[in-house]
Amino acid sequence: MTSTTAAAPEVAPFQLFDLTVVRTRRLGPSILRITLGGPGSGGFRGGGRDQSLSLLLPRPGQREAVVPAAGGGTWHERWRALPEDVRAVLRSYAVRAERPRPDGSTEVDVDFVLHGDGGPASRWARAAAPGDRITVAGPAVADNTAVRFRPPADTDWVLIRADETALSAAAAVLEWLPAGLQARVWLEVPCTEDRQALNTAAKARIRWLVRNEGAACGVEAVRAAELPAGTPYVWIAGEASGVRALRHHLVQERGFAPERVTSTTYWTR
Template sequence: MTSTTATAPEAAPFRLFDLAVLRTRRLGPSILRITLGGPGAEGFSSGGRDQSLSVLLPRPGQREPVAPAGGSGTWTGKWRALPEDVRTVARSYTVRAQRLRADGSTEVDLDFVLHGDGGPASRWAMTAAPGDRLKVLGPTVADNAAVRFRPPAHTDWVLIRADETALPAAAAALERLPTGLPARVWLEVPHTEDRQALNTAAKARISWLVRNEGAVCDVEAVRAAELPGGTPYAWIAGEASGVRALHHHLVRERGFEPARVTSAAYWRRGLSAEQAREVEAKTQTQT
């Protein structure tokens, strides 16, 4: 599976931000929005679109997550050196939105998917309340290497395919598309009530694939579609096997140039985040 973008910047600085929960809002049965901020948010700079960061969650019994200081270049090694039963739980999330308020303070929205398996992020999110604290390893400049949605020059239309874990990224990317740019969009969610009103100036045709309504949610949903002519750019994200299958369809069957397809596996079916990282590390070692 190839993951490519237009010319990306050099790796930009990332650092730890100490954030507080300001408020929470349920967006549907499966999705909870948590707004973070406080004095520790100063200097946070999201690039929008599919801006990713690492959320560091406290373990049960901890008031705050235990994490070493440092930027992205030194933090990971220090974090791994901590005892496993002490170090914070790390999960990757997308910034849904960042706002600068009239008083100069910053707010950051993160949308949490409430998984039925009760993973650590879901458990934390469901009990989060104003004043609760967590840390994020986030960007300090907007044009950073953790933004991967980058349509190349001379793109005539855009294809977006995302499941609920990638919905915040897809929604943020739609908001940044140029006025009138054609877009074909497939968004998969568990329940009818998980659908959201989306803002975009693009000429977007959005198809909601709702699993509890029996929608066809695999690659067949795109395979059956008549796509626009011209030069495309595709961004596909979500469960690894589905992303891989759709990438194959677009490149091998539809003839998309690999350099015009960005693929992002946000999770792997049947594996925890830790197990998925181990699989990815073994794969990289073997290749």
């Protein structure tokens, strides 16, 4: 007699989750934390660090976002198959923290910059209240391509630079760093009160660059800094021109290997 074991079904790395706003909390003048969860959050499983997800948001004039129905293919293929002028608007956000709960659901914290120019995501966040619903395309397996912070094994020290949109990703990265690893960190925020307490076991030197205090921008601050010896890994995220300028400085002027610099544009002016 032979016995066979059925192979475990492969889990799609990203799935649509119908989430509910659990609570909101102002972290500072520019940043609002929205905790999402509810019964639709079961199976949400991120990889920490700069894990990101996509919000599916209503277009101007729509009361609800038009999201893909369940079906074959990936969620993104099903979203693309919807008419362009009605399908939900997509916006990327970092997972600041996730907490599995005893009932099988997961609480997911997302920190929104409330920028003056509005936009579907910022508008939605400003109005969000407990009980509101939102569909997100999020991770269902921890090792997924929306985790970009991946220091090679031979990394001696890390350099992190984030603006306010990437602050929550940087904070989650700091929590993930191994104890004792040397880290030089520059964080740009609009206001003094946007600074946050950060947890890390790394040997991190964190410098806040507060715009309303007249601080230098990230590239100027890094240019003026004496950086550690050894093999670096760099993670830069935020507004496009700041990201580009710092990457250029590190690769072209300091001679860092381009493959050791992970730079991501989070928004453009």
